Amino acid sequence: MIVDPLDEYPIRDYPRNAIRLDLNESPIPPPREVLEEMARELERVNRYPEARLILEARRALAEYSGVDPGMVALTGGGDYGILTLLALFKGRWGRIIVPAYTYSMTPHLARALGMKVSTVPMVEGEWWGIDEDRLFKEARIGGAIFIDSPNNPTGSRLLPARRLVELAEEARGPVVVDEAYYDFEGDSIAGYTESHPNLISLRTLSKAFSLAGMRVGYIIAEESVTRTLRAVAPFPVSRPGLAAVKVLASNPGHVRGLVGMVKAERERLKAAMRGLGLRVYNSRTNFLLVDTPLERPYKVLEEMGVYVKRVPIRETMMRATVGAPRDNDALLSALAKVLS
Ligand SMILES: Cc1ncc(COP(=O)(O)O)c(C=O)c1O
Known part of the structure; x- marks a missing residue:
C-alpha cells in the first residue's frame, strides 16, 4: 500500500421531503442575482x-x-x-x-x-x-x-x-x-x-x-x-x-437577513425544546447541542424523516441545525411525539 487507509467522511443521500438539520447548512439558497452572476461565469x-x-x-x-x-x-x-x-x-x-x-x-x-x-x-x-x-x-x-x-x-x-x-x-x-x-x-x-x-x-x-x-x-x-x-x-x-x-x-443583506432569521429561530427552538424537558445548551451558532432521555436520538428522528447529527460526547445527545421555521416545527413535533 502506498498510502495509509482512512475512513471516508459519511456523505449520505436523503429521501424526498427529508428535514435536513444535520450539517449546519443554510436552509435557503443565495438570492437570484447571485445565481445569475454565477451563471455568467x-x-x-x-x-x-x-x-x-x-x-x-x-x-x-x-x-x-x-x-x-x-x-x-x-x-x-x-x-x-x-x-x-x-x-x-x-x-x-x-x-x-x-x-x-x-x-x-x-x-x-x-x-x-x-x-x-x-x-x-x-x-x-x-x-x-x-x-x-x-x-x-x-x-x-x-x-x-x-x-x-x-x-x-x-x-x-x-x-x-x-x-x-x-x-x-x-x-x-x-x-x-x-x-x-x-x-x-x-x-x-x-x-x-x-x-x-x-x-x-x-x-x-x-x-x-x-x-x-x-x-x-x-x-x-x-x-x-x-x-x-x-x-x-x-x-x-x-x-x-x-x-x-x-x-x-x-452586499451582505442576504447574510444579515439569514443570520437574523436563524438567531430568532434558534432561540424559539431552544425554548420549545426546553419546554419538552430536554437539556439544550446555549449557542452562538446556527445549531443547538441537545441532551435527551433517548438512546441515539438521531436514529429515532431519522425514522421520522428528520435528520440531525450524532455527537461523540454522549449517545443521548444530538446536534440540530437551526433550519427554516417549518423545518424547526417538524423537528419539534417529531420530538413531542417520541417523548410523549
Ligand atoms: C468548525 C467548522 N470548521 C470548518 C467547517 C468546514 O466547512 P466547509 O464547508 O467550508 O469545508 C465546518 C463545517 O461544518 C465547521 O463546523
Missing part, C-alpha cells in the same frame, strides 16, 4: 480565473471583515483551508492541540498527515468552556493550536477573542481560530492578526453565506502567511464561486 469555465476576478472576491471579503485585502487568502471551503495550514505546519510542528470535542475533520486531517493530536478537556455547562490552564500550558510547550470558536458541536465560544489573542502571545506555535460560525457570533480575532503573525482566522462561506455546495472559504492572517497560502493554492475557488463571493460579501 459558467459561460467562461474554459478559462482559469483572471487576477481581477480573484482580487475582487478577496477585496469584498476584506471589506466585509474589516481587514486589508492582502491579509485574505481564499480556500476551497474550510476543509481545504485546514488541510493547507496543516501541510504548511507539519514540518515545524509535529502535533496539533485541539479541544476534546471539535470539528471532526481537523484531527482527522492532522492524523492523515502523520501529525500527533493532543486534546484539551472541556467544561460542561449552560455555555460549554475549555480548561484554560491546560490549553495555555500546552501552548507554551509547542504545537499548532486549532480551536473552533464558536465550537462545533457545543455551540459556545470557548474563549473570548481577547483571551485567544493572549493565547497567541504565549504560544510557541501558530494559533488557528476556526471561525466557521463567526457570522452568527460577531466576536473575532481577525482584527488582531496583523499585529500577531502566529494568529490565524479560518472561515467558511458554507454557513451564513448559503454556499456549502460551492466549497468556498477564506483565511485572514498577516501577509507573510496569506502570501504563502496563495502561493501553494493559486486557484482554490472556481469562477462561479468567486462571482458568488463578490456579490454576497459586498
Whole structure:
C-alpha cells in the first residue's frame, strides 16, 4: 500500500421531503442575482480565473471583515483551508492541540498527515468552556493550536477573542481560530492578526453565506502567511464561486437577513425544546447541542424523516441545525411525539 487507509467522511443521500438539520447548512439558497452572476461565469469555465476576478472576491471579503485585502487568502471551503495550514505546519510542528470535542475533520486531517493530536478537556455547562490552564500550558510547550470558536458541536465560544489573542502571545506555535460560525457570533480575532503573525482566522462561506455546495472559504492572517497560502493554492475557488463571493460579501443583506432569521429561530427552538424537558445548551451558532432521555436520538428522528447529527460526547445527545421555521416545527413535533 502506498498510502495509509482512512475512513471516508459519511456523505449520505436523503429521501424526498427529508428535514435536513444535520450539517449546519443554510436552509435557503443565495438570492437570484447571485445565481445569475454565477451563471455568467459558467459561460467562461474554459478559462482559469483572471487576477481581477480573484482580487475582487478577496477585496469584498476584506471589506466585509474589516481587514486589508492582502491579509485574505481564499480556500476551497474550510476543509481545504485546514488541510493547507496543516501541510504548511507539519514540518515545524509535529502535533496539533485541539479541544476534546471539535470539528471532526481537523484531527482527522492532522492524523492523515502523520501529525500527533493532543486534546484539551472541556467544561460542561449552560455555555460549554475549555480548561484554560491546560490549553495555555500546552501552548507554551509547542504545537499548532486549532480551536473552533464558536465550537462545533457545543455551540459556545470557548474563549473570548481577547483571551485567544493572549493565547497567541504565549504560544510557541501558530494559533488557528476556526471561525466557521463567526457570522452568527460577531466576536473575532481577525482584527488582531496583523499585529500577531502566529494568529490565524479560518472561515467558511458554507454557513451564513448559503454556499456549502460551492466549497468556498477564506483565511485572514498577516501577509507573510496569506502570501504563502496563495502561493501553494493559486486557484482554490472556481469562477462561479468567486462571482458568488463578490456579490454576497459586498452586499451582505442576504447574510444579515439569514443570520437574523436563524438567531430568532434558534432561540424559539431552544425554548420549545426546553419546554419538552430536554437539556439544550446555549449557542452562538446556527445549531443547538441537545441532551435527551433517548438512546441515539438521531436514529429515532431519522425514522421520522428528520435528520440531525450524532455527537461523540454522549449517545443521548444530538446536534440540530437551526433550519427554516417549518423545518424547526417538524423537528419539534417529531420530538413531542417520541417523548410523549
Ligand atoms: C468548525 C467548522 N470548521 C470548518 C467547517 C468546514 O466547512 P466547509 O464547508 O467550508 O469545508 C465546518 C463545517 O461544518 C465547521 O463546523
